[in-house]
Amino acid sequence: MRRNGSVVVMKFGLLGIVFVLLSLLVSHLQSEEGMFPVSDIYALNLMEKGLEISPTDIYNPDGICLVDGICRVNGCTGSFVSPEGLIITNHHCAYRAIQNASTADNDLLANGFSAPDRAAGIPSAGYGVRITESYGDVAAKVLSVVKAEMTFTERTKAIERRRKELEKQAEAANPAIRAEVAEMFAGKTYVLFEYTFIRDVRLVFAPPSSVGNFGGDVDNWEWPRHTGDFSFMRAYVAADGSSAEYSPDNVPYQPKKHIKVDPRGVAANDFVFLLGYPGRTARHKTAAFLAYEEGVRLPFIVDLYQWQIALMEEMGLEDRAVALKHSSRMRSLANVEKRSRGQLKGLKRAQITAGRAAQEAQLQAFIESDPQRSQNYGNVLQEIAQGYADVGNTADYELTISNLNNASRALYFAWLIYDAAMERQKPDLERESAYMERNVARTMQRLKLAAKDWHPETDQAMLQGMIERLSGVTFPADAVVDKATLLADLNALSDDVIAAKWNDPDFIDALLKKSPAELSNSDDPFIQVMAKLHPEYSRLRELGKQRSGKMDKLYGSLIEVKQDFLKTQFVPDANGTLRMTFGRVEGYSPEDAVIKTPITTLSGVIDKTTGVTPFQTPQRIVDLYGAKDFGPFALPGKEDLAVAILYSTDTTGGNSGSPILNAKGNLVGVNFDRAFEATINDFAWNQSYSRSIGVDIRYALWITGKVFGAEHLLREMGVSSQ
C-alpha cells in the first residue's frame, strides 16, 4: 500500500511543481481516527479544523441540536430532512422494504418507486426508527452485580440480567421511550441510551436499482463509484404524537430538528462530518484476535458465502420471482463476502497483525517493568491469546454448525420457534433479549418476513451443501449431538424440504403457540430434528457466555493498563450507538503511480454503462445527460454532474445512510460505503487510505426531481430542481 505524496515522483517541470504542491496540500489536511461519542466532541477543537458552527450546535444535551435530526433506521442511519418526518437514507437501507413491496409484475426494485402523495407511502414491515433522546453512564450500576467468586458464565449472565433490568426500569419510568444499555469498553463502561422509537415507517421514494445499486457487487466497496444509493422514507406516529404500529390514521412524525439540505454540494478539500450509528469495530482487540480473523474466521466466511451466493444466483437465473425472494439476502451476503476479502487482503498487505503484536510487546515490557503492575496485568495478553487459541481450536465445527441453521432457512425457522418456546418458560429478565416481552413481537415479525421469501428448492440445496460441509468437520468431544446421528437426521430431512409448509403463515402461527413439550411431540420433521439439535445450540450459547465473561474481564484489565501506558483516553469501539466523525473531501493513492480523485461525475456513469446489469442506466438519464440538463445542480463551470464523493471520515457498517454534513452542518450527501482499502477500517484506521463514500446530494436531488419528477419532495426540503 502506497501513501499519498511520496508516490508522485518528478524531477522538475511545471507538472512536477503542480504535483509537489498537491502532495503538500494533501499532507496538511490530515483527518483523524475516531468515531467519537457525541459527548466527547467538545475536546476536539473542531472549529480549528474547519467546523463553522459550534460543537453545541451538533450535540447539546440541554437544547435542540443536529443530533435531534438524526435517526437510526434498523441497522442504518437516516436524517430527517423536513419538518414532516421525511427521512433520507440509502437505497440499500430501504432495500428490504422495496423488495417486500415488489412482485415480478410490479417490480419496484427494477422500476423504482415514487409516492405521489402522503397516503401512497408503502408501509415497511420490520422497519423501525430510533432517535437518541439522552444518554448517561451506568457502569457502576451494571458492574455492581459482579462478584469476585462468580464463574465467567455467571458473570456474563449477571451483567446481561442487570442491563435488561436497567432498561425495563427506564422504560417503566418513561413509557414513551425505549432504553438500551450499551457496552462501550468491554467489561468496563456501560451507557444507558434512551430512544424515541417509531414503528410506522413508510417508503416514499426509491430510484430504480439501476441507479440505487448501479455497479452492484462489482463496484461495491470500490472507488471510483457511480451509485445513486439513496432513498426517502417517512416516519409516522399516532395523532397524539405517540409511537404506534402502522395505521392509516397515523400522521407524519414532527422531529424536534430537521437537517437543512444544501443543494450546492461539496468541493474537493471541504471539511465534512458525519453523525450516525456505526455498528462494530475491533480497534482495541489484540493481535491474537486479528490472527484468528485472518487465519480462521474471515477465510471461512468468504468460502461459505461464495458458495451460498453462487447457489442463490443460479436458482434465480430463470425466474425473476425467485430472484426477488433471494435479492436482499444475496446482497447482504455479497456485501460481507467482499468486505471480508478486502479485510483479508488489508490484513496481509498492511501487516496489521504484526504491527499490533509489536505494540503489545511494548505494552508487555511496560507491564513487566513494575512488580505490582506485573502482578495485576502480567498474564492479561497471554490469557487473551489463549482465549482466541481455544476458540480457533473448535472454530471449524462451531462456525459450520452455527451456519447450518442460517444457511437452511427451514432449520432456522424451526430453531427460532423451538428456542422461543424454551425461553418463554423463563421469567422475562432471564430470557435471551430477543424473546423478552418488549422485543418478542418484532422478533416474530422478522421470522414471518423471512418465511415470506422462503424458496424450497434453494433451501434444499443449501441443506445438502451444509450436510456435505458438516460431514468433513470433526465434532468436539463435548458436543451433545452425535455426528453420525445428526448427519442421518439431516439427510432424511433433506427429502422433506420441498413439501414443508414454511410458506404458510398459519402453520408458523400454530407452532409459535406450542410449548417445548408439544413441539417435541409435533410430527413436523424440522421441529423433531431441532428438538434433538437444540441442546447443542444451547451448549454453544452457554460456551459463548463463558468466553465473553472471561474476555470481557481480561479486556477490562487490558484497557486499564493501556491507558496507564499510553497516558491517553481511547475512543470506544463502535457498538451501534450515536457517534460523530470528521474529515475532508479528499482522494488518495491506492498504489504507486495511481491517484484517485474525490468526486465522480455523470460522465463516468455513462462511460460505465454497458446496458447489462449492474451497468444499466435509465434512458431518461442518458437523454438528460445528452441535453446537459442538470438544472441548478451542475458542477460549476462544467457540463457535468457530481455523482459520488470520497472523504476521510472514520466509518463502518451502520454509518450507511449517515448524513454528510458540511462545515455549517448542512446536508451535502449521504454516506453509503467505504473504499476497498478501507474495509480494513474495522480493524485499524489509516489516514492514507481510510476513505468513506457517499452519494452527492446534487445527484440525489437531480434524480428525485429532474429525472423522476418528485418535485414535491424537493419543495418539502426547501429546494428546487428548476
Add this chain to the structure above:
Amino acid sequence: MRRNGSVVVMKFGLLGIVFVLLSLLVSHLQSEEGMFPVSDIYALNLMEKGLEISPTDIYNPDGICLVDGICRVNGCTGSFVSPEGLIITNHHCAYRAIQNASTADNDLLANGFSAPDRAAGIPSAGYGVRITESYGDVAAKVLSVVKAEMTFTERTKAIERRRKELEKQAEAANPAIRAEVAEMFAGKTYVLFEYTFIRDVRLVFAPPSSVGNFGGDVDNWEWPRHTGDFSFMRAYVAADGSSAEYSPDNVPYQPKKHIKVDPRGVAANDFVFLLGYPGRTARHKTAAFLAYEEGVRLPFIVDLYQWQIALMEEMGLEDRAVALKHSSRMRSLANVEKRSRGQLKGLKRAQITAGRAAQEAQLQAFIESDPQRSQNYGNVLQEIAQGYADVGNTADYELTISNLNNASRALYFAWLIYDAAMERQKPDLERESAYMERNVARTMQRLKLAAKDWHPETDQAMLQGMIERLSGVTFPADAVVDKATLLADLNALSDDVIAAKWNDPDFIDALLKKSPAELSNSDDPFIQVMAKLHPEYSRLRELGKQRSGKMDKLYGSLIEVKQDFLKTQFVPDANGTLRMTFGRVEGYSPEDAVIKTPITTLSGVIDKTTGVTPFQTPQRIVDLYGAKDFGPFALPGKEDLAVAILYSTDTTGGNSGSPILNAKGNLVGVNFDRAFEATINDFAWNQSYSRSIGVDIRYALWITGKVFGAEHLLREMGVSSQ
C-alpha cells in the same frame, strides 16, 4: 473511457486550482499519432515540439546519425550503447536465448546471467541483428509486373516474385547486405531496405525473471508497472568485419554510431522520442475489417489461447524442466491473449468500428458526389466489406485447421518438412520466401530450436484438444480433405505422439533430405497424415493469395481516393520497418476519478512484492532498498528509485526494446509495453490513453551495476553506479 481534464471536478479551493492547472497543462502537451518513416521526420517541426537536436542528427541518409545506432533484434528493437557492439534491449526480447541456455540445474531465467568477460557471452542460436543501411522507393519497379488481365492470385504471385527478384538483385550487387522489399501502402508503395545482418549475437547480461518479468502476465499490458524488462546482448562479426555465423574467433561488431546513455533519466513532461521497428498496425483498414476482428478473429484467439496456456501451465506444474520447455511459447501466447482481450474491450468501449464506419460514410458521399470518381471508386468500400464477409464465412474452419499444425508441434514439424520438400522442387524465385536459398538455413534452424522444446505429453493433449475443436467445425464444400477421414487419421495419430522421435535431431535431419515422394512413402505416421493434409494447406495458401491480390488492389484504390478526399498524406501502417515516434513523459486518466502518474518507483516494487511468483523480489534489492542505497541514480530529492516510465508515443509490437531518447537524443529508457487501454493502438490512436511503457535507464543501470555487480558494463557505456 474518460479523457484527461474533464474528469477532475472541483468547485473551488486550492486543490481545485491545482487540478485545473494540471488539466490545462496536460491538454497543452499534445503528442501526435504517427509511426513515421524516418525520411518523413523533417516535416514534423520537431524542434518546436521539444527536440533539442536537429532532425538530421536522427536520420541523415548522407552521414552518421542516431539511426545507425539502432538495430532490429529478431522481432524486437535494440540500441548499440557502446563502440564494442553492446546492445540494450528487453528481457523479453532475449527471453528465447535465456530459456535456451537454461536447464533445471542452471536456471538462467530464475537466476539471471552476467558474463564476467567478453568470451563468456552465451551464443544465442536463432538470433540475428539488422541495421538499416539505406532505403529507396521501388514501387514502380514492383508494380510494373502487374497486368490488368491477371487474376488476383496471379497478381499476388507476380508481385511476390518481383519483390524477391529485387531483393536478390540488391544482394548480388552488394553481398555484405541483406535486402528486403517492404510494402508500405498495400498494393501501392514498396520500399527496398538494405540491412547489415549480423548472425553472431550473444547474451551478455540478463536480470533474473523476478526483475525482468516482475508482475508477469498479471501486470503485462498494465500501468502502473514495476518490471525491469531489459537485457544486454552483443553483436559479433568475423575479424575482417564481415557478418559470420558464431565462431569463438569472431570479434565485437563496431557500430557506425552508438547511443549515449544518460544516467539522469527523465522527469514528468519531458519530450521523448523512440526509434524502432514496429510490427503491424491496421489504422488504414476499414470498419468491415474491425468488425471481423471484433466479431470473429479476436474472440477465437482469446478462447484458443486461454485453453493452450492453461494446458501448458498444468503440464509444467510438477516439473521445472517441462515448465522451462513451455515458458517462451506460453509467454508469447499469454501476451497475445491479453492484448486481444484489451483490443476487444477497447473496440467495444471506444466504439471504434462505428466511428470508422461513420468516416467511411462521409468518404462514400464524397465518392458519389462526382460521376467519374463514382465510376472509379464507387464500389471499393462495398467490395472490401464483401471480402471480409467472405473470410468471416469460413473463418471458424480456417482458423481452426490452420491452428491445428501450430497447437500440435509434431504436426507443425511434419508440415514444415513436407512443405519444404514440396517447395524445394521449384525454382528459387517461385518458392515461398522461407524456403529460398537465402532463407532456408534459418528456417531449418528455427525448426530445430522448436523441436528442442518438444514435450510429447503436452503435444498429445494439444492434438486431442484440437481434434475436439475440429469435430465441432463445418468443413467448407471446397475443402480437399474429408472431415471424417481427417478426424479418424488424427485420432489414430494421437496414439503415436508419445513414441514419436521429434526430440531426435538426426531423425529430423534425415527427413529434411527426402523428396515429397520419399516422404509419402515414409513410415512415420505424422508425415503420412501430413502428406494427405498438405494439399488442403496448399489450397488455403492459394486462397490467401487470391484474397490478398483482391484486397491489395482495393486498398490501393481506397488510399488514392481517401487522399483526394482528405487532402493529406498518410503515415503508412507499421510493417516492421524503421520508424520514429515522439511524445512526452505523461500520465493519463483511464476512467472517471482515476489519474495515473507517469513514473513508478522501487517503493512500488516493494509494495507489490508478495514472495510468490510473479511478485518476488531478490533479497539484495530488498536490502539495498532498506539501506536507500541508490548510488547516483536516486530520484532527486527522494529516497527512492524510478523503475518504469509512461509516455505518449505511438508504438506497437516490434517497438519492444526501442530506445527512449530524450530531447538531446540520449538514451533514458527502454520501451517494452503499452498500457491496457493502448492495446487498441493497433487499430486506432488516441492522445487521451495511447501510452507506451518503458524501463527507466536508472533502474536498468542500478540493477546491472549496484545489484548484480556488472560494473564493467556500466564503464563500457561511460557511466558508473558509484
